[in-house]
Amino acid sequence: MSNPVAFLGRTAQYVLLSIAAFVSVFPFFWMVLGATNTSPDIIRGRIAPGTALFDNIGKFLTQIDLPRVLFNSLFIAGVGSALTLIVASMAGYGFEMFRSRVRERVFSLLLLMLSIPFAALMIPLFIMMANLKLINTYQAIILPSIASIFIIFYFRQATKAFPHELRDAARIDGLKEWQIFFYVYMPVMRSTYAAATIIVFMANWNNYLWPLIVLQTNDMFTMTLAIAALNAGYTPDFGVIMVGAIIATLPTLVIFFLLQRRFVEGMLGAVK
Amino acid sequence: MSGLKLRNVRKSFGTLEVIKGVDLDIEDKQFVVFVGPSGCGKSTLLRMIAGLEEITSGELTIGEKRMNDVDPAQRGIAMVFQSYALYPHMTVRENMGFALRFAGKPKDEIARRVEEAARILELGALLDRKPGQLSGGQRQRVAIGRAIVRHPDVFLFDEPLSNLDAELRVHMRIELARLHKELQTTIIYVTHDQVEAMTLADKIVVLRDGLVEQxxxxxxxxxxxxxxxxxGFIGSPKMNFLGGVAEEGGIRLSDFPGQLVPSPVSLDAGTPVTVGIRPEHFSSTGTATLDVAVEIIEHLGGETYAYARGDGPTLLTLATDNDRTLKAxxxxxxxFDPGVLLVFDKDGKRLR
Structure with missing residues (x-):
């Protein structure tokens, strides 16, 4: 190295990045190892592949009605995400394409609501759901998540890059506003949709607090609730919990890898 | 059949009036160019004809039918945008057939019309490409193709060549003239480039501040x-303007106080006027003269322009009959011949 200062700087960079990488990856690594070990081994701090994987899977399947729980989670996350994307993107499109002073005010109010923590909304929301007789239903989970303010904001920002002349061209081509939205806007903005899909799906899939409150019977449990229930016993079996955690991670991984390229484009705000 | 009439057409955005009462007749098959400086309202007027902007008041008729409140797709128009506005997720073929698909035309007719437009514009080899894989000029042709397939009564062009480089612009200008001849339809074309206006138009409409100047x-x-x-707007290089006052026997220009220039119109003595003379109206012959000091010479090969001054601040542009011996x-x-002078009053109105 010709320049010792540059060398030290480089070294410091790599050390910091290595620590960050370790902190990010280690829990995942530990989860995978944990699934192959018995609970006492995990508590002892064993960090090596064990032989208890099939044993853990077997126990997991006897304790959890996996098909039912997976269905609940996938249904809620799938339907919830699809509805959120449609509603939020329409709202974002509307706010950006049809600007007016009143709409800007409404939009500011919406953004203001981002600052209200969910914990503060929880009780009124619960009372609403109870009044609508929706406690312990899929609707109770899906409905409040649909109008996601963050996703509306995200779509509005992304729509700024959508050329207005495309909308004009489509109007001259004879498309109604809803047709412009479905036939022009949605395909052109597919990177944005991909990125939003990942964000929304993960948020729905990992949602814990709200389902915990409104879902009350085992047959309605989602994956997060089921795993939490495993932890609730007198002596939790960590090996089994890790198996559950891996299964719970898989769908988001699959979606991420499927949409990865578009996700990156979407986060960069690319309209080709 | 597809002539256009605008009667006292106005447009306001809130309290701001941008089109202030336009009356215009456009005949069938005419190539009409709206020209004017930026912000003059020419694009807004075009968008009002297209139906993309509402008409605040006044009346628009296309082919005898009132079109004020008619949907853009039903007006019998097609528009080519400055940015081309091609749908990026569709192939050239799909882009061109899109409007017909939504009009419910049968598939074989769509295919036939797309092929026809592709032939006219030599796009055959590009039909299965996406806009992202095309050059600027090719995209421009696809945008025109998308308009052609609809067999519109009126084509609207919104500064279609301004995103192209100079060479391609000249080429496309010729293409457009050829296209107009071949298609025999009414074209309304917006540009700020007066050369485009001069070369393409059957009729030029000069706009300024939301009004038709001429x-x-x-x-x-x-x-x-x-x-x-x-x-000042039409002609390149621009017309020279010199201030002066009418006197008995001519006009005394403030930049040339030592001489009287004969006036082509009769004026009352003491009237302040502006005199206009085009650079190309100067030559080595003519009964009137201006003595100037040359500051800059531009050799274009076929012509030599001199930038020169009298006794005042105005820099005149003069054609010199290609006098290559001139130096700064x-x-x-x-x-010049005094008959070519144009005389304007202090409000800019032409005195005849």
Whole structure:
């Protein structure tokens, strides 16, 4: 190295990045190892592949009605995400394409609501759901998540890059506003949709607090609730919990890898 | 059949009026160019004709039918945008057939019309590409193709060549002229480039601040502008303007106080006027003269322009009959025929 200062700087960079990488990856690594070990081994701090994987899977399947729980989670996350994307993107499109002073005010109010923590909304929301007789239903989970303010904001920002002349061209081509939205806007903005899909799906899939409150019977449990229930016993079996955690991670991984390229484009705000 | 009429057409955005009462007749198959400086309302007027902007008041008829409240797709128009506005997720073929698909045309007819447009515009080899894989000129042709397949009564072009490089612009200009001949439809074309306007138009409409300053054939506007603005806007290089005062026997220009220039119109003594003369109206012959000091010479090969001054601040542009011997610093006697002078009053109105 010709320049010792540059060398030290480089070294410091790599050390910091290595620590960050370790902190990010280690829990995942530990989860995978944990699934192959018995609970006492995990508590002892064993960090090596064990032989208890099939044993853990077997126990997991006897304790959890996996098909039912997976269905609940996938249904809620799938339907919830699809509805959120449609509603939020329409709202974002509307706010950006049809600007007016009143709409800007409404939009500011919406953004203001981002600052209200969910914990503060929880009780009124619960009372609403109870009044609508929706406690312990899929609707109770899906409905409040649909109008996601963050996703509306995200779509509005992304729509700024959508050329207005495309909308004009489509109007001259004879498309109604809803047709412009479905036939022009949605395909052109597919990177944005991909990125939003990942964000929304993960948020729905990992949602814990709200389902915990409104879902009350085992047959309605989602994956997060089921795993939490495993932890609730007198002596939790960590090996089994890790198996559950891996299964719970898989769908988001699959979606991420499927949409990865578009996700990156979407986060960069690319309209080709 | 597809002539256009605008009657006292106005447009306001809130309290701001941008089109302030336009009356215009466009005949069937005419190539009409709206020209004017940026912000003059020419694009807004075009968008009002297209139906993309509402008409605040006044009346628009296309082919005898009132179109104020008719949906853009039902007006019998097609529009080519400055940015081309091609759908990026569709192939050229799909882009061109898109409007027909939504109009419910049968598949074989769509295919036939797309092929026809592709033939006219030589796009055959590009039909299965996406806009992202095309050059600027090719995209432009696809945008025109998308308009052609609809067999519109009126084509609207919104500064279609301004995103192209100079060479391609000249080429596309010729293409557009050829296209107009072949298609025999009404074209309304917006540009800020007066050369495009002069070369393409059957009729030029000069707009300023939301009003029509003058309309007429390119040569009418060139030879007989009705005001200072049109005289300065049409023609390249631009017309020279010199301030002066009418006297007995001529006009005394403030930049040339030592001489009287004969006036082509009769004026009351003491009237302040502006005199306009085009650079190309100077030559080595002519009965009137201006003595100037040459500051800059531009050799274009076929013509030599001199930028020169009298005794005042105005820098005049003069054609010199391609006098290649002229140098900066020379004294030069510019000659012209006093009959070509245009005289404007202090409000810019032409005095005849």
């Amino acid at each position: 309309d007429g054939t390119p040569l009418e506007l060139y030879d007989d502008p009705s005001n200072h603005f049109v005289a 610093g020379d004294r030069y006697t510019a000659r």
